[in-house]
Amino acid sequence: MSDPYAGLYLHVPFCARVCPYCDFAVRTGNAAKRHSYVESLLAEIELHAGESPTFDTIYFGGGTPSRLEPGDLDRIVARIGERLATTDDPWVFLEANPEDVTPEAAAAWKRTGVRTVSLGVQSFDAEELAFLGRTHSADRARDAIGICRETGFHTVSIDLIYGLPGQTTDAWHRRLDAAIETEPDHLACYQLTIHERTRFALLEKRGELTQMPDEGQAAVFRATHEHLNAAGYAGYEVAAFAIDPEHRSSHNMKYWNHTPYLGLGPSAHSFDGEKRWWNHRKMDPWQREIERGVKPIDSEETLSRRELLLEALMIGLRTYRGIDTADIERRFDTDLLAANRELVERLHVNGLILHHGSRLIPTLDGLAVADSLAAMFRI
Numbered sequence: 001m002s003d004p005y006a007g008l009y010l011h012v013p014f015c016a017r018v019c020p021y022c023d024f025a026v027r028t029g030n031a032a033k034r035h036s037y038v039e040s041l042l043a044e045i046e047l048h049a050g051e052s053p054t055f056d057t058i059y060f061g062g063g064t065p066s067r068l069e070p071g072d073l074d075r076i077v078a079r080i081g082e083r084l085a086t087t088d089d090p091w092v093f094l095e096a097n098p099e100d101v102t103p104e105a106a107a108a109w110k111r112t113g114v115r116t117v118s119l120g121v122q123s124f125d126a127e128e129l130a131f132l133g134r135t136h137s138a139d140r141a142r143d144a145i146g147i148c149r150e151t152g153f154h155t156v157s158i159d160l161i162y163g164l165p166g167q168t169t170d171a172w173h174r175r176l177d178a179a180i181e182t183e184p185d186h187l188a189c190y191q192l193t194i195h196e197r198t199r200f201a202l203l204e205k206r207g208e209l210t211q212m213p214d215e216g217q218a219a220v221f222r223a224t225h226e227h228l229n230a231a232g233y234a235g236y237e238v239a240a241f242a243i244d245p246e247h248r249s250s251h252n253m254k255y256w257n258h259t260p261y262l263g264l265g266p267s268a269h270s271f272d273g274e275k276r277w278w279n280h281r282k283m284d285p286w287q288r289e290i291e292r293g294v295k296p297i298d299s300e301e302t303l304s305r306r307e308l309l310l311e312a313l314m315i316g317l318r319t320y321r322g323i324d325t326a327d328i329e330r331r332f333d334t335d336l337l338a339a340n341r342e343l344v345e346r347l348h349v350n351g352l353i354l355h356h357g358s359r360l361i362p363t364l365d366g367l368a369v370a371d372s373l374a375a376m377f378r379i
Helices: 031-047 070-083 103-112 126-131 138-151 169-181 199-205 214-230 252-256 283-291 305-316 325-332 341-349 364-368 370-376
Strands: 006-012 054-062 085-096 114-122 155-162 186-191 234-237 240-242 261-264 269-271 275-279 297-302 353-356 359-362
Touching (some): 031 261, 070 085, 070 103, 085 103, 103 114, 103 138, 114 138, 114 186, 138 155, 155 169, 169 214, 186 214, 214 234, 214 364, 341 353, 341 370, 359 364, 364 370
Parallel strands (some): 006 054, 085 114, 155 186
Antiparallel strands (some): 186 240, 261 269, 269 275, 275 297, 353 359
């Protein structure tokens, strides 16, 4: 069933330090810079006042949104409620670093309306945390999870990174067990990817860092899903697991369901169902445009029918639900099964997809190569 509501994403670009693997639009910044950012974000919200989408999710991502003062989060959420169309009780998500979590901060976030806190734990191993450039310890992460649980957030989620150089499947199982012991409601497990213009990319070029081989990455990917599913954390997309369906990320599911969303803040992306646009990546040009009373859009593209269909296949095959070919036919006036019968049979025989009625569902092996699968279809 289609989602009648859009999602609102707000990019907070500040971090205490930039992690060596991160290629997001982030920066360190003092209190004055953060205050200036908040004023610009409030003004950007004004630029969208009166527009038609109704939002039922508000997601503070980054960067490190927990570096904002609780009072600033209050102002932002209040301005959204005043100037944008929202449901009566939109779901507010907040990304946070463990070192920012205190009983006082968590209580303030809850008063603001935050219901899901996503903690950037990344690992419970001291050596891995140091390698990833994280400043918290495993014990500090456990304390942060406990504080969030005691505060009474509906969902406490933790992020983990796997596929580190030299990491074995057994070692990753131990990291997962350490995470499970903290009893989070939700986990997001991301494979380490080395991006250009990052510290890790520089080390790789120098020969000082080697990525995990493809076969190792595939093994750890499978281990992630099998281990968490067996522990009661049901996977619902390529990187996300929930102890109960009510703890799934309703905001992130909008991306997987091709639902419109609006992004505010530097580098934030937006999608209205046909067109995609994105803001200036750097804070200075983003602020200059807002000061001129202009939406700070860097570029935009209108997607063709074929591009939209390919996207629908790619994101559908990255979820446990897969693709409903009947829905594809309704949306794009194309009989995907009729055009790809031999391919579907071959993928089924090779153990990459299951075919149930009108639905094509990826297996774990299929999930691991979802983008490649989508590109095989004749559309």
